[in-house]
Amino acid sequence: MTIREVVKLLDAEILCGQDRLDTEIHTACGSDMMSDVLAYVKDQSVLLTGLLNPQVVRTAEMMDMLCIVFVRGKKPEQSVIDLAAEKGIVLLSTEKRLFVACGILYTNGLGG
């Protein structure tokens, strides 16, 4: 699916990366522990998390991820949004909880 479909499925707000919504994605992961993302994730292109600090963007950048979805209605500070925009990473925010957001994407064909 595309990031645009993720936006629709999660009724998400686009925080940055409006011009990259047609990027194709195939896999995602959900975690609030960046240590675990770095240790266990392989070739996932979307990160769903409730953590808001700049290291979420750094972690995604190191892992070549394309999109971060902040769950539970969370939004990071502008400096974090600016960092993601600079790295070309799409940031989204959804009111849905982590488990529900992951479930919706999984049942709609996004792999783990």
Place this chain on the structure above:
Amino acid sequence: MDCIRLEYDVDGENFASAGNASESVKRTLKQLGIPPASVRRVAIAMYEGEINMVIHAHGGKAVAEIYPDRIDITLKDTGPGIADIGLAMKAGWSTASENIRSLGFGAGMGLPNMKKYSDEMDIDSVVGVGTTVFLRIRF
């Protein structure tokens, strides 16, 4: 290609800037046309080390030496040192505070992860003096 040497001061007081050195090395390797899978291994291993320097050791120095076939990374800090390296290498073992965990780190995966993504790893640590971590990753 001769050796390209990159040096960085890792600021231990600024959590937000942790990852700057790894990001710079990643960008350089990409520009040199190193295969993406190798670039990612380097980025993750170095980033874990850089995070460790910030959350455990008040920062330090990072040096990356890029050769045609490999990269050698040396991360040197003057932090508290590691009392038991064998224990620190165990997945899931961490001395990180609750504060560090709330930032998304300190799961005890840093050193094991650095070992996983590197071809050679060496830790030299003296309690009260500091720690030097050497990583070699072949492309």
